[in-house]
Amino acid sequence: MPSRTDRPLTLLTDYGVGGEHVGALHLALAAACPDAPRVDIAHDIPPGDIRWGALTLSRHAPALPSAVHLAVVDPGVGGPRRALAIGLEDDGYVVGPDNGLLGPIADVLRVRIAVELRAMPADVPRTFHGRDLFAPAAAHLSTGGLLVELGAEIDPAGIVHPRTDPPKVVPGLLSAEVAGRDRFGNISLLARRADLVRAELGSGPLMVLGSDGRAVGVTAGTRFGDVAPGELLLYEDSNRVLSVAQRGGDAWAVLGCVSGSRLTVTARRT
Amino acid sequence: MPSRTDRPLTLLTDYGVGGEHVGALHLALAAACPDAPRVDIAHDIPPGDIRWGALTLSRHAPALPSAVHLAVVDPGVGGPRRALAIGLEDDGYVVGPDNGLLGPIADVLRVRIAVELRAMPADVPRTFHGRDLFAPAAAHLSTGGLLVELGAEIDPAGIVHPRTDPPKVVPGLLSAEVAGRDRFGNISLLARRADLVRAELGSGPLMVLGSDGRAVGVTAGTRFGDVAPGELLLYEDSNRVLSVAQRGGDAWAVLGCVSGSRLTVTARRT
Amino acid sequence: MPSRTDRPLTLLTDYGVGGEHVGALHLALAAACPDAPRVDIAHDIPPGDIRWGALTLSRHAPALPSAVHLAVVDPGVGGPRRALAIGLEDDGYVVGPDNGLLGPIADVLRVRIAVELRAMPADVPRTFHGRDLFAPAAAHLSTGGLLVELGAEIDPAGIVHPRTDPPKVVPGLLSAEVAGRDRFGNISLLARRADLVRAELGSGPLMVLGSDGRAVGVTAGTRFGDVAPGELLLYEDSNRVLSVAQRGGDAWAVLGCVSGSRLTVTARRT
Numbered sequence: 047m048p049s050r051t052d053r054p055l056t057l058l059t060d061y062g063v064g065g066e067h068v069g070a071l072h073l074a075l076a077a078a079c080p081d082a083p084r085v086d087i088a089h090d091i092p093p094g095d096i097r098w099g100a101l102t103l104s105r106h107a108p109a110l111p112s113a114v115h116l117a118v119v120d121p122g123v124g125g126p127r128r129a130l131a132i133g134l135e136d137d138g139y140v141v142g143p144d145n146g147l148l149g150p151i152a153d154v155l156r157v158r159i160a161v162e163l164r165a166m167p168a169d170v171p172r173t174f175h176g177r178d179l180f181a182p183a184a185a186h187l188s189t190g191g192l193l194v195e196l197g198a199e200i201d202p203a204g205i206v207h208p209r210t211d212p213p214k215v216v217p218g219l220l221s222a223e224v225a226g227r228d229r230f231g232n233i234s235l236l237a238r239r240a241d242l243v244r245a246e247l248g249s250g251p252l253m254v255l256g257s258d259g260r261a262v263g264v265t266a267g268t269r270f271g272d273v274a275p276g277e278l279l280l281y282e283d284s285n286r287v288l289s290v291a292q293r294g295g296d297a298w299a300v301l302g303c304v305s306g307s308r309l310t311v312t313a314r315r316t
Numbered sequence: 317m318p319s320r321t322d323r324p325l326t327l328l329t330d331y332g333v334g335g336e337h338v339g340a341l342h343l344a345l346a347a348a349c350p351d352a353p354r355v356d357i358a359h360d361i362p363p364g365d366i367r368w369g370a371l372t373l374s375r376h377a378p379a380l381p382s383a384v385h386l387a388v389v390d391p392g393v394g395g396p397r398r399a400l401a402i403g404l405e406d407d408g409y410v411v412g413p414d415n416g417l418l419g420p421i422a423d424v425l426r427v428r429i430a431v432e433l434r435a436m437p438a439d440v441p442r443t444f445h446g447r448d449l450f451a452p453a454a455a456h457l458s459t460g461g462l463l464v465e466l467g468a469e470i471d472p473a474g475i476v477h478p479r480t481d482p483p484k485v486v487p488g489l490l491s492a493e494v495a496g497r498d499r500f501g502n503i504s505l506l507a508r509r510a511d512l513v514r515a516e517l518g519s520g521p522l523m524v525l526g527s528d529g530r531a532v533g534v535t536a537g538t539r540f541g542d543v544a545p546g547e548l549l550l551y552e553d554s555n556r557v558l559s560v561a562q563r564g565g566d567a568w569a570v571l572g573c574v575s576g577s578r579l580t581v582t583a584r585r586t
Numbered sequence: 587m588p589s590r591t592d593r594p595l596t597l598l599t600d601y602g603v604g605g606e607h608v609g610a611l612h613l614a615l616a617a618a619c620p621d622a623p624r625v626d627i628a629h630d631i632p633p634g635d636i637r638w639g640a641l642t643l644s645r646h647a648p649a650l651p652s653a654v655h656l657a658v659v660d661p662g663v664g665g666p667r668r669a670l671a672i673g674l675e676d677d678g679y680v681v682g683p684d685n686g687l688l689g690p691i692a693d694v695l696r697v698r699i700a701v702e703l704r705a706m707p708a709d710v711p712r713t714f715h716g717r718d719l720f721a722p723a724a725a726h727l728s729t730g731g732l733l734v735e736l737g738a739e740i741d742p743a744g745i746v747h748p749r750t751d752p753p754k755v756v757p758g759l760l761s762a763e764v765a766g767r768d769r770f771g772n773i774s775l776l777a778r779r780a781d782l783v784r785a786e787l788g789s790g791p792l793m794v795l796g797s798d799g800r801a802v803g804v805t806a807g808t809r810f811g812d813v814a815p816g817e818l819l820l821y822e823d824s825n826r827v828l829s830v831a832q833r834g835g836d837a838w839a840v841l842g843c844v845s846g847s848r849l850t851v852t853a854r855r856t
Contacts, residue, residue: 054346054350058339061769062630062768062769063333063334063603064334064603064604064626064628064629064630065628065630065768065769066627066642066645066646066768067768067769068626069626069627069628070649070824073596073627073650076594076623080594083346085339085342085346086338086342087336087343088334088335089334090332090334090335093769102336105336106339106340106343109344109347110343110346121834122811123809123810124808124809124810124811125809126811171808171822171823171824171826172809173808173809173810173821173824173831174823174824177824178824228332228335228337229331229332229335229337229363230363268394268441268443269393269394269442269443270392270393270395270443271392271395281443283444284340284441284443286441294364324616324620328609332604333603333604334603334604353616353620355609355613356608356609356612357606357613358605358606359604360602360604372606375606376606376609376610376613379610379614379617380613380616380617498602498605498606498607499601499602499605499633500633538664538713539663539664539665539712539713540663540664540665541662541664541665551713552711553711553714554610554714554718556711561713
């Protein structure tokens, strides 16, 4: 039976699943804390997409509150950004770069204490902090090591947050930034169902406009069966954020989305 | 040591490996039954391809007969299809949507008892039954909970089966539907070696014709070395079904297969 | 608690992560040695790329020295190549085909004893030795079985090595073969930092020439921040081999690499 101090570990990266980089993280953790369960949250964060990584982490990590969450989306590896380990109010920990990736989860689970990880010896490669800096810190915490042994305490108020533009809401119009997509082409927006209600667009036939001007009819609903095959659905997804799906298809392609583009929802003129 | 009632869990979905949806299933299971081993069977089922998911499940789940098999290929999530948990004669369980996904495994491992899962509370999102309905049911069974606590018993004869057209066999000709492909482009057919023998095509130089009319020579054999590099092999694959491979290449592309297309095998005129 | 003889297992294949073939390996191992931890090193080795699989295995397997390393990149499955199990000096084991895949790890960790696996019964499919031959052998070793029970001892000097051309080094010029790429498009070369130093190119502005004649400026450095966004960096990567990256981009595409192509590094004329 795992000892009481071997916390489970979760992993979230933009390394791409199935590759040697994710493998190297698992090997480092399996060697340092063999009795700690390891759970992969996601490894398909688009390379360098800190914001999408941060949102994904903040949405899923709370499902395993006592875990040590190891998160690495780190295009500035080896650069001046800080490396952090954070103790959360609800018992768990988060370890990763202070480039915005940790801001949303720190908001959701609240910071009890945070430290900046000590720099690595000069002879360690500068390009794989996931394996060489963050994984050892996570293993230290999983096996009962103290947070304060990892570095000097910092002010939690200084933890970096990613840019997440609030939606623009006026009666009859909701404009929101595209945050990401899943495998099915479902589009996750930086908006919530309450924003749609504030825009007085909570029901009825709607239009959605892509950044490139294309306009497609969409129906507000709660499940894919609410629209006919091929039609678009505007719904609160399982992360409780507003999303657009095409039943049986790929909404991302239909609306010509690209990373950082916006979608605008309006009433449909009939 | 895991308690005796913590059964291993297997996972099969069309969510795409490496993404947050598979991660969310693992997190839900790790939180609810931390001592149960979890084994991923496959997550690369083409989106919504219930039949290929059903065949893959029925071929591989029997390797771990005492497990709880959690299977979700569910394009109709939130719609009228039933959600089931099935107790198998050989000890294990299967949990998933009753849309055809569970039919073949129910045939292979035989049903002892089946129940329809109770509907979820109204405030649960309708689009992620994998995490919110099926995973909790699987965790309940893994940790020793009773099947009948999950819902009302149903008649196993009513479990939905996917369409699996039998091959057409006449002397000198075998026509079979394409069921799926693997990473190497090897084509899995809805036919068995016995069908080839019935068609009197068990050996010698053969032709294979794609749906679009292209015709390529193929050799019946048992291993890739039976043909020269670049040539096609017709063989009984490791799932004991008839398959077509190109040595060192991609038979799927060579024969212009698409999902649901057919291949026809005949003797080669020499 | 796992018994003392249940060694961890690592897996490296070209099967593609998320597919039924990797799933079948995990199922076979979970059934045969349920208490042995399983760690995936990589499954995205390009199909049949024995050399890249061999290098990846030799770089990462030493992180878990007491494990049984199951490696399958086996385009000649069912053909005359031998199937081996190797006992390493530092305690662990390697199991896989003797087609070059095992040569580099045997060099790095040194062979204590090696055996050729006994042939399988004739009624076993000839196309999935990973599941049907290598996984059972690995499980046997994980659970404390003896190596000599698996087959007859062979001379370790006969273990096959992959072709790994040494770099060409003259003052002012380093030419090296491209060994592989990661998800970010970073290019791994068959050369080391010492080769660059021998070529008197350890610092300053450099040029890198692709096989197709294109020439791009590159800077020797130690971390991505050493170059501006969009520029190329020549660095010793986390595997301690010479690599080329584009900051925020895909060096593989920029330099038009294909498998087996070469890159040449020279001084930049200013």
